[in-house]
Amino acid sequence: MPLSNSPDVIVVGAGVVGAACAYYAARSGLSVTVVDRGPVAGGTTGAGEGNLLVSDKEPGPELDLALLSTRLWRDLAAGLPDGAEYEAKGGLVVARDAARMTALRAFARSQTAAGVTAQEVPADALHDLEPHLAPGLAGGFLYPQDAQVQPALAAAHLLRASGARVRTGQEVTAVLTGASGEVRGVRTRAGDLHAPYVVNAAGTWGGEVARLAGAHLPVLPRRGFVLVTEPLPRVVRHKVYAADYVADVASGSAALQTSAVVEGTPAGPVLIGASRERVGFDRTLSVEALRRLAAGATELFPVLAGVRALRTYAGFRPYLPDHLPAVGADPSVPGLLHACGHEGAGIGLAPATGLAVARVLTGDEPPLDLRPFDPGRFTGVTA
Incomplete structure (x- = not known):
């Protein structure tokens, strides 16, 4: 049974995308727990250069996501300690x-x-x-409009600003579901965590987290x-x-x-x-x-x-095969949301992704059209 202090949402992944999801979810009034099998920014985020780019994106959905993130990063940098080394160098x-x-x-x-x-x-x-x-x-x-942040600092500062409970060194071994297949939380080697929503922000391991929930994402x-x-x-x-x-x-x-x-x-x-x-x-x-x-x-x-x-x-x-991230609700597992598959642009696209996920969680209008990022577009596609 869920504990009385169970969070509203569990975010799997303490990289910059997971941190942004936690930050915007918390700002929307939700309680958040972030779980990662390693340290904060221990995966793709920690190996990134911190690029926040619009210059390399052709017109289309990813550029729309990048332009929104560009504006959000400017606002975030004004409030984060040392601006997370945000540099609007172009x-x-x-x-x-x-x-x-x-x-x-x-x-x-x-x-x-x-x-x-x-x-x-x-x-x-x-x-x-x-x-x-x-x-x-x-x-x-x-x-x-091109800029740069120090990605590990950005992730750490966003997590701290979110107020989320962060559990590092705890690998997710199962996604818990109810009788109708709905999300109930996650199982880690340290025990079970309960919540009605799970956000898959596991980066390169996003396909594995999806599989644990009975979903499919060919990352x-x-x-x-x-x-x-x-x-x-x-x-x-x-x-x-x-x-x-x-x-x-x-x-x-x-x-x-x-x-x-x-x-x-x-x-x-x-x-x-x-x-x-x-x-x-x-x-x-x-x-x-x-x-x-x-x-x-x-x-x-x-x-x-x-x-x-x-x-x-x-x-x-x-x-992901079409070079677009998966952002939004999984079509087959109620309560499971995806925020992964950003390839090399995850640091730049993190704020818009986090804001979009928070809006889906609260039932509010997304900040942009999420249909191109629908995780269900990969039904029948093998990795």
């Missing part, structure tokens, strides 16, 4: 040649029509924004590496990447893909990405991936050729 997307610049110009034009601010930067003005960029680029676009891991340099003066002012990155993000290929993504941080180290490949949960260091990352970064910023890379880390992006 993104700079560059084209290597005239053909890529033409394609980038058309892409930016379509984004502008959807509400994105994109400012064309001619080739001779690129160095005004990034003095250390390689010569000979064809031009680019500046995206002032797959997509591995990525990041190189971290020694601390430097601010040699990279924006998030800078080549236009090819947009196509790589949208690709469904399982093979290794790399595209140059370079950004400075307030603490000094430069972060270098991005790679992606589908190899399950294999954490084996890929020398080839790191070689490509270093080559791509130095091609954009030759000054980095003489800089030491101090470490690298790997993470797994929660990938």
Whole structure:
């Protein structure tokens, strides 16, 4: 039987998406318990760069989610301690040649029509924004709405601000259901927790949590590496990447893909990405991936050729076949909601996801059309 102090909702996952769900649910008047088998931000969130991007998204549902999140992140940063290192530094997307610049110009034009601010930067003005960029680029676009947070800090601050009870180191081994299949809570190795709602914010393991509830969500891991340099003066002012990155993000290929993504941080180290490949949960260091990352970064910023890379880390992006997250109520398990499958954009999309989940929980109008993110769209789709 449920205990008298049982929460209204249990969130499975203490990454930034789960933290945002807890935060907005609590602000809606619900009591929340967050459960994670590891520490706060111990999964994809802790291996992320903290990107809050609109620049890499074509017009459509994900961009709508990103634009809402951009506004929400600004509000959150004003209230979180140290703003969770929120930095509205903007993104700079560059084209290597005239053909890529033409394609980038058309892409930016379509984004502008959807509400994105994109400012064309001619080739001779690129160095005004990034003095250390390689010569000979064809031009680019500046995206002032792009920003960055420190993702682990953001998750921790959101959880603390939510007032939720956080149970780390407690793996969920079952989703408890009633006689009619409705959610009753979760079972962990430390005991049962009861609530009428469970939010699956388990990231890359979202498919497994869905299975425990008798639901289906074909989440797959997509591995990525990041190189971290020694601390430097601010040699990279924006998030800078080549236009090819947009196509790589949208690709469904399982093979290794790399595209140059370079950004400075307030603490000094430069972060270098991005790679992606589908190899399950294999954490084996890929020398080839790191070689490509270093080559791509130095091609954009030759000054980095003489800089030491101090470490690298790997993470797994929660990938769904159509590149859109699952956000909303499960069609087959009453009381089960999903908030996972954001791939590499979970940190940026977390606030809008959390707000949407809170609105579903309270029966209020969602902040945007959730039909494209309906978890039921994967019925019959295998992972």
